[in-house]
Amino acid sequence: MAESTAASTTDSHGGHPADPSKRDMLALIASAGAAVLGGGIAWDLIASMNPAKDVLALSSVEVDLAPIAANMGIVVSWQGKPIFVRHRTAEEVKAAQSVALSELPDPAPDSARVKDGHSEWLVLVGICTHLGCIPLGNKPSDQRGEYGGYFCPCHGSQYDTSGRIRKGPAPLNLAVPPYAFESNTKIKIG
Amino acid sequence: MAGLHKSEFANPVINWVDSRLPIFTMMQKEYGVFPTPKNFNYFWNFGALAMVCLMVMIMTGIFLAMNYQPNADLAFGSVQHIMRDVNYGWLIRYVHQNGASMFFIVTYIHIFRGIYYGSYKAPRELLWMLGVAILLLMMATAFMGYVLPWGQMSYWGATVITNLFSAFPVVGKYIVTLLWGGFSVDQPTLNRFFALHYLLPFVLVGVIFLHVAALHIVGSNNPLGIDVKSPQDTVPFHPYYTIKDSVGVCVFLMIWAAFVCFAPNMLGDPNNFIPANPLQTPADIVPEWYFLPYYAILRSVPNKLLGVCMMFGSLLLLLVLPWLDTSKVRSARFRPIFRKVVWLWVLSFVVLGICGAHKPEGVWVILSRVATLYYFAHLLVILPILGKIERPLPLPESISNPVVARSAVIAALVAAFFGLSAMQTARAEMAEAPMPEQKWSFQGIFGTIDMASAQRGFQVYKEVCSACHSMKYMHYRDLAGLGLNEDQIKAIAASVTVPQGLNDQGEPKEGPGTPASQFRSAVR
Numbered sequence: 001m002a003e004s005t006a007a008s009t010t011d012s013h014g015g016h017p018a019d020p021s022k023r024d025m026l027a028l029i030a031s032a033g034a035a036v037l038g039g040g041i042a043w044d045l046i047a048s049m050n051p052a053k054d055v056l057a058l059s060s061v062e063v064d065l066a067p068i069a070a071n072m073g074i075v076v077s078w079q080g081k082p083i084f085v086r087h088r089t090a091e092e093v094k095a096a097q098s099v100a101l102s103e104l105p106d107p108a109p110d111s112a113r114v115k116d117g118h119s120e121w122l123v124l125v126g127i128c129t130h131l132g133c134i135p136l137g138n139k140p141s142d143q144r145g146e147y148g149g150y151f152c153p154c155h156g157s158q159y160d161t162s163g164r165i166r167k168g169p170a171p172l173n174l175a176v177p178p179y180a181f182e183s184n185t186k187i188k189i190g
Numbered sequence: 191m192a193g194l195h196k197s198e199f200a201n202p203v204i205n206w207v208d209s210r211l212p213i214f215t216m217m218q219k220e221y222g223v224f225p226t227p228k229n230f231n232y233f234w235n236f237g238a239l240a241m242v243c244l245m246v247m248i249m250t251g252i253f254l255a256m257n258y259q260p261n262a263d264l265a266f267g268s269v270q271h272i273m274r275d276v277n278y279g280w281l282i283r284y285v286h287q288n289g290a291s292m293f294f295i296v297t298y299i300h301i302f303r304g305i306y307y308g309s310y311k312a313p314r315e316l317l318w319m320l321g322v323a324i325l326l327l328m329m330a331t332a333f334m335g336y337v338l339p340w341g342q343m344s345y346w347g348a349t350v351i352t353n354l355f356s357a358f359p360v361v362g363k364y365i366v367t368l369l370w371g372g373f374s375v376d377q378p379t380l381n382r383f384f385a386l387h388y389l390l391p392f393v394l395v396g397v398i399f400l401h402v403a404a405l406h407i408v409g410s411n412n413p414l415g416i417d418v419k420s421p422q423d424t425v426p427f428h429p430y431y432t433i434k435d436s437v438g439v440c441v442f443l444m445i446w447a448a449f450v451c452f453a454p455n456m457l458g459d460p461n462n463f464i465p466a467n468p469l470q471t472p473a474d475i476v477p478e479w480y481f482l483p484y485y486a487i488l489r490s491v492p493n494k495l496l497g498v499c500m501m502f503g504s505l506l507l508l509l510v511l512p513w514l515d516t517s518k519v520r521s522a523r524f525r526p527i528f529r530k531v532v533w534l535w536v537l538s539f540v541v542l543g544i545c546g547a548h549k550p551e552g553v554w555v556i557l558s559r560v561a562t563l564y565y566f567a568h569l570l571v572i573l574p575i576l577g578k579i580e581r582p583l584p585l586p587e588s589i590s591n592p593v594v595a596r597s598a599v600i601a602a603l604v605a606a607f608f609g610l611s612a613m614q615t616a617r618a619e620m621a622e623a624p625m626p627e628q629k630w631s632f633q634g635i636f637g638t639i640d641m642a643s644a645q646r647g648f649q650v651y652k653e654v655c656s657a658c659h660s661m662k663y664m665h666y667r668d669l670a671g672l673g674l675n676e677d678q679i680k681a682i683a684a685s686v687t688v689p690q691g692l693n694d695q696g697e698p699k700e701g702p703g704t705p706a707s708q709f710r711s712a713v714r
Contacts, residue, residue, distance in 0.1 A: 030436065037443075041246075041249070044278040044281060044282070045249060045250075045253050045278075045282065047277045047278055048253050048256075048257075048276050048277050048278045048279060048282055049253070049256065050277050052257070052271070052275040052276040052277060052279070053274065053275040053276075053277075053667070054271065054275045054665065054706070055275075057665065057667050057705060057706035058706050062704075
């Protein structure tokens with residue numbers, strides 16, 4: 001069992017120093033193998049930190065629109081955030097569509113914030129873009145501010161009937177979450 | 191500049207770091223050029239395997255801890271969550287669970303090497319004692335880790351073992367209450383076991399550091415048991431033993447992977463799939479296989495305190511093994527009587543393990559008493575006397591002289607495997623007569639699940655079994671595993687009512703289920 005392990009460069013494989021030796025090849029294969037194993041282990045461990053299946057299962061929410069009458073709004077929870085789903089009146093829609101973009105701190109046409117053919121439905125992330133409070137305006141008894149939309153009681157930001165910022169410290173319009181109409185009376189958020 | 195270490199490395203970055211904190215010099219000295227006896231056999235791999243095992247256990251343990259809930263009501267469910275919902279959670283959990291067994295297999299073989307080749311003798315006594323400390327820490331860690339899933343065996347194993355301390359006169363009862371944090375194993379116990387289970391592996395790392403440091407002061411033993419006489423007896427650790435250890439690590443990982451992939455629950459107890467019930471004791475309370483020998487010693491005598499003392503004693507006595515064994519010769523190779531007697535000791539350990547898996551009745555009582563008697567006699571009587579009366583074979587002049595090859599490794603591994611499977615069969619046979627053979631579609635490596643059959647099975651569950659058996663740890667979306675499509679799953683989920691938060695009046699309300707809902711049945 002005690003074979004010669006001479007580390008001579010002129011071995012019987014006939015290599016001269018310029019040829020890569022068998023030893024180098026083995027070292028390369030072994031290191032590559034170890035790297036693949038290490039990478040695989042690291043990948044699995046870090047991937048386990050990504051949202052688990054139960055969190056992903058809650059990552060979309062379906063909302064039934066049938067019970068929401070005109071001039072009514074509800075709040076649903078989506079990915080831990082409050083979502084305002086409002087059935088706008090015809091006046092609110094007209095008011096939103098007739099605002100000139102130059103008047104808006106964060107210009108955006110109303111048509112870009114609703115879905116085609118469903119302009120009476122407003123779906124917004126109910127988090128004030130200033131510092132994160134939840135604006136008032138869903139309940140009929142709430143203050144709605146000068147523009148008839150939403151009013152944030154924390155620092156006085158005022159949003160219009162399309163959820164766009166008009167007055168106050170908030171820099172951006174209320175965000176529109178990704179959503180789609182599954183039927184005329186059902187939307188899926190996320 | 192004054193105070194800088196004189197670093198020999200050419201690379202400027204390495205040199206800069208090394209001259210301020212000579213870790214590279216240290217690594218080069220301890221694991222690069224370190225003169226190691228050139229005649230190691232594969233028994234010498236097992237220390238390195240233990241180190242690899244510990245590192246993997248710490249990594250998997252940390253990621254498990256990200257998802258585990260140390261709460262008596264949530265623990266079992268959190269383990270199911272890890273197994274079903276967390277990405278690769280099943281893999282991390284099975285690696286960790288089987289890693290505990292692998293850690294003990296590797297450590298027991300590592301200890302056997304020390305015993306056979308006299309690695310505990312002067313000047314390595316402290317090295318050996320640190321090793322015993324490592325074994326004790328491992329056992330504490332493993333015990334507490336097993337409690338965490340909060341299954342029936344977790345709970346009752348914890349109850350039995352913590353109750354041991356009540357054997358101590360006067361203070362026993364107070365010690366147990368202190369351990370429990372209450373009047374029985376319960377939430378406080380679980381929480382503190384989790385905290386300690388997370389802590390002890392890092393204490394283990396510290397003790398292992400001391401263990402390796404102590405080794406590097408005196409140098410390694412070798413199969414001949416004679417000292418290194420000159421540099422010709424040694425080779426540098428790198429590349430010879432880095433490569434040899436790598437080979438061992440590959441084989442070790444393959445065996446570990448075989449357990450994880452093909453028999454992940456073979457070494458476990460089926461009772462632990464039942465959530466802990468403080469009002470119902472399992473028919474047999476059995477610890478994990480690596481504790482079985484000590485369990486047998488504990489139950490070998492009818493006296494509670496004596497049993498406890500003997501169990502702890504069997505471990506603590508190992509601390510003084512360097513002084514119990516009076517032989518001047520280290521390696522069993524040159525001790526003709528000890529070489530046979532030591533296998534008797536291994537046999538007594540294995541027999542104790544098998545006894546530990548059985549109820550203490552009938553032949554098992556006698557067998558465990560005989561084996562316990564031998565275990566202690568070997569340490570307290572045979573070893574001291576043997577050293578004095580044995581006539582050792584003449585020792586070779588040095589390591590560099592030719593020696594006859596031995597294959598004790600294979601024998602040891604065969605013995606270990608036999609012992610392990612015997613313990614496992616003992617556990618299985620404690621049930622009734624074996625079931626008749628069935629031919630399942632999912633049997634074998636190329637097996638597949640018969641989806642139609644599985645779906646019918648679910649139908650049977652829904653109509654019959656769900657009256658008494660809940661599936662609350664699963665969700666309706668898991669039905670995709672039966673081959674049902676999304677619409678079918680939505681329909682099944684919608685047919686049950688689930689709690690859906692509060693209504694406008696603040697009262698709890700219910701509504702149709704969704705795929706994300708937990709299974710609802712008559713029994714919660």
